[in-house]
Each structure stands twice: as structure tokens, then as C-alpha cells.
Amino acid sequence: MLEMKVFRESPEKILEDLKKRNLSENLASDVIDLDNRWRTLIEKGNRLRAKRNVISKSIGELKKEGQDFSEVLKDMAKLKEDLNLNEKETEEALRLRDSKRMIVPNLLDNEVPIGKDEDGNIEVSLYGTKNKREKWLSHQEILEKINGADLKRAAKVSGRRFYFLTGDLARLELALINFSVELLCEKGYNLTTPPFLMNREAYEGVVDLNDFEDVMYKIDNHDLYLIATSEHPLTARFKNEIIELKEGPLKYAGISTNFRKEVGAHGISDRGIWRVHQFSKVEQVIICKPEDSEEMHDEILNNAINIFEKLEIPFRVIDICTGDIGTVAARKYDIEAWMPSSNKWKEVVSASNCRSYQSVRLNMRYRTKEGTSFPHTLNSTAVATTRALAAILENNQTDNGDVVIPKVLRKWMGNQEIIEAK
RNA sequence: GCCGAGGUCGCUUAGCCCGGUAUAGCGCCGGCCUUGAAAGCCGGUGGGAUAUUUCCCUCGGGGGUUCAAAUCCCUCCCUCGGCGCCA
Numbered sequence: 416m417l418e419m420k421v422f423r424e425s426p427e428k429i430l431e432d433l434k435k436r437n438l439s440e441n442l443a444s445d446v447i448d449l450d451n452r453w454r455t456l457i458e459k460g461n462r463l464r465a466k467r468n469v470i471s472k473s474i475g476e477l478k479k480e481g482q483d484f485s486e487v488l489k490d491m492a493k494l495k496e497d498l499n500l501n502e503k504e505t506e507e508a509l510r511l512r513d514s515k516r517m518i519v520p521n522l523l524d525n526e527v528p529i530g531k532d533e534d535g536n537i538e539v540s541l542y543g544t545k546n547k548r549e550k551w552l553s554h555q556e557i558l559e560k561i562n563g564a565d566l567k568r569a570a571k572v573s574g575r576r577f578y579f580l581t582g583d584l585a586r587l588e589l590a591l592i593n594f595s596v597e598l599l600c601e602k603g604y605n606l607t608t609p610p611f612l613m614n615r616e617a618y619e620g621v622v623d624l625n626d627f628e629d630v631m632y633k634i635d636n637h638d639l640y641l642i643a644t645s646e647h648p649l650t651a652r653f654k655n656e657i658i659e660l661k662e663g664p665l666k667y668a669g670i671s672t673n674f675r676k677e678v679g680a681h682g683i684s685d686r687g688i689w690r691v692h693q694f695s696k697v698e699q700v701i702i703c704k705p706e707d708s709e710e711m712h713d714e715i716l717n718n719a720i721n722i723f724e725k726l727e728i729p730f731r732v733i734d735i736c737t738g739d740i741g742t743v744a745a746r747k748y749d750i751e752a753w754m755p756s757s758n759k760w761k762e763v764v765s766a767s768n769c770r771s772y773q774s775v776r777l778n779m780r781y782r783t784k785e786g787t788s789f790p791h792t793l794n795s796t797a798v799a800t801t802r803a804l805a806a807i808l809e810n811n812q813t814d815n816g817d818v819v820i821p822k823v824l825r826k827w828m829g830n831q832e833i834i835e836a837k
Numbered sequence: 838g839c840c841g842a843g844g845u846c847g848c849u850u851a852g853c854c855c856g857g858u859a860u861a862g863c864g865c866c867g868g869c870c871u872u873g874a875a876a877g878c879c880g881g882u883g884g885g886a887u888a889u890u891u892c893c894c895u896c897g898g899g900g901g902u903u904c905a906a907a908u909c910c911c912u913c914c915c916u917c918g919g920c921g922c923c924a
Contacts, residue, residue, distance in 0.1 A: 454885095454886065454887090457885075457886055457893080458886060458887070458892090458893095460886095460893080461885090461886065461887090461892055461893040461894085462892075462893090464892085464893055464894085465891095465892055465893070467904085467905085468892095468893090468905085470904070470905095471857080471904050471905045472857075472858090472904095472905085473904095474857090474904050474905075475857050475904085475905075476857095478857095478904095479857095484904080487904075488904060490904095491904050491905095492904090494904095495904085656847090657847060657883085658847095659847085782847075782865075784865095784866065784867095785866090786866095786882090786883090787847095787883080787884095
């Protein structure tokens, strides 16, 4: 959510952005109109309340002196009526204003490339070298060969897009988690396992409202949602608080299972464990002063780059364009791993700078010399296990269907070097 | 889940019984003093609106009683203690 002062002082910035995103300018002008209405009403209400307080005080005095105050009570009755009406109107105007304000997307960084959809994203760098091979098996074919997952029976007990990870692959998943957690802890990130369920109010602070329909699972009869990423609880953690950033940015490595509805997603490319309803992820979350956020964005992206370099998977970094960036981020980079079986780059990491969009919604502030201000929040995948596993399986396959375990993961696999095909 | 005690400004705390301007300390910011610092002293300290100097709001959340609610009543949330259940 954007601060009201942006709507009041520089609405042209918002309008310009809405144009870049191909969205209606009414989104912003509605907010401005409703804000004016609210301000008129609040001013009137304050005047009425000031009057009430004066009368109320005078009643106290009259009572103390033992004098009659029945006349004053009549004025008060009328005042109360006016005030009741005013309060209803004020509340309604504010509620409407903020419900409109909630759906206005974040202001984009000027550098975000202009584009209609994901085709407008720009490749900024390439890492690693692609292995050469005549024929590439897909990760789901390899899963079968190495007996790494049981999708069929997972469908029986849970439904499609679920999986049992088994044996060496389950172990490899833990290795990926351990590896990335260790890397982040060495860089000073505070390892945190968050709650996996969140209430609606906290959740509204951190996501696009459409996600309640398309992404998060709701628990029946409870005000609780399964988290889609540990970014959500980690960022919402300091809701309604004033935090200290004197000693530098707050850096967290979150570890959680993530639950996603994945509505509307179909297709052959989503087979196997690429797109699933549940997966583990190590996530980076940073809360920092506005002046530090660009540097922090580079840092979390570089951490992710570092992880995939060490895993020796070929990948590229792309700069997400205006049409693909979504509601919350001001700037976003993705890392796409090379998936040789489909001859495509596919998303494994997303690193966003959300600036103050989430902190305004959460009413999370930090102390400055002048008072309080809204910090910036950033998040990036370190490793999402199922997708990283799929990338490892494909890129590290051998002619007979074995999989070479990345060197950096072997210490968590009892120095095992290969997962053999059965 | 049951019983009891609690939740007050960034932190700690008084006020609650008995309704009438939310108290004090710490921290922080600024000033005086100082070669510099500390100490000391003085002032400030959350949110909102605004005619920019005034008003309003804020005592866990919501509702109610009242001219007036931190204070009384109802309800929900959370914390602590005891009991129960339990990986």
C-alpha cells in the first residue's frame, strides 16, 4: 500500500505508473476523491468532539458547584446525534478509501523495463555452461529411474501435484536446505522457522489481495491460511511495531514448507515435481532503511546467484518488466535455471524489493531522528527444493540415467557422489 | 479445554476499587555547559486533521452504559500461573 502523502503530494507519479502497467487511472483518482471526503468529515467530527469535550467539562464544574445543568444536557443530546452520524460517515469514507488504496500497486522503480508480459523481461546475465548430450531425460523420467518420488500414491492420499520424496532424493532435499542455510548463516542471516499458518489481517499486510483466491489455502472454520512462503510470516512479524534499525538491516533466513493452490496452472511442463501444492524453501527476508534497500536487493540476489553457481547449474538472471512484476514489488529479478529436456530457462528464484509497500500496510515503522518512518522490505528465494532438485536431476544426468550429486551437497550425503538408476 | 491473575506511549511503571487533562523513571532527540566527552540542568518524545496553531484521537481489539470511560458492564484476542490433555 502506498502512503497517503504520495496520493496527496505527487499523484502524477501514481498515474504515470498505472499507465505503464496498462491499468485504469481511476484506481488512483478514486482514492484521492475519497480522501478529500474523509478529510472534510474528520475535520467536522473533530469540531463536534471539541464542542462535546468543552460542554462535558462544564457539566463537571456545574455539578461540583451543585448547580443545575439540565439545559446543557439538551444541547448535548443534539450534539451526540450529529456526532453519531458523522462517525458513521467518516468510518465509511475511510474504509472505502483504504479498500481502494489496497489495490493500487506499488510504485515501480524507474529502471524497470517496460513490457506487456513475461516476453518483455530482459536477460541481464548468464552463468555456468550447459552440458552436452544427445538425448535429455526430463526430471520426471529421472525421478522414476532413480526411484526418487512416488507421485501416484501421493495422488491417492492427497491429490495431484503432491509427492512423496523418497530415499536419496529426500536426503538430497535436506542437503539443499542445509547447504543454503549454512551459506546464509555465515553471511549473518538469522535462521528463523516461522508459523506455517497466518491470520487474515496479518496476511493482508504482505500480499496482493487476489492471492487469497488463487494462492493460499484457507483452514475451514478458522481465521487461518497456510503460508505460501516464509516471506509472509517473516515480513508480517513486526506488524504494528516500531523497530530499531540503528544496528543495520534485519536479515533473516526463513525455512518453511510452502503451500500453494496453483489455480489455473496446467500443462505438460508442470509434470513431476516442478509445480506442486507443497514444497520446502529457504528464503531470505530483509527489513532495512530506504537508503539501504538497493544494496540489499543486490545482496540477496547475489546470495541466490552464489548458491546456484556452487550447485553448478547453468542459469540466467532476468530483470522483470512492468507487465510481469505484479502488485507488491518495485523491482524484481528472477533466476532461471536451464532445463535441458525442454530446452528452456525456467524460474527457480525470485528476488524482490518491495520498498515500503508492505511496511505501510503492516504499519511497521522504524525510528529516525525526525520521528518514525516506513522501512523497506525485501525477499528472495535462496533455494526452493523441488525446483532445485528438478534442475539438478536434469543437468546432472548421465547416459545410463544416474544423477551426479553436486559437490557442495555431498558432505550432507555421507560423501555419496552419485544417485544410481534402479 | 477449565480456574485464577494480568495487558497503560519505544521499555518499565502509577492511575482502575471510588468515572472528570494518562503519572513517573529509563531510553532516544535537541539545547545549555565543555577543548572534547561524561555528569548535571532545561525542553521535546505515538497517530490524524489543519486556517501552522489550534483541534481531535490513542491505555490489547470490538461493542455497551454515561454529559463524560484507562477506570463500570459485555465480548473476543493475547500473556503468565494452576489443573486437564498431549508429540
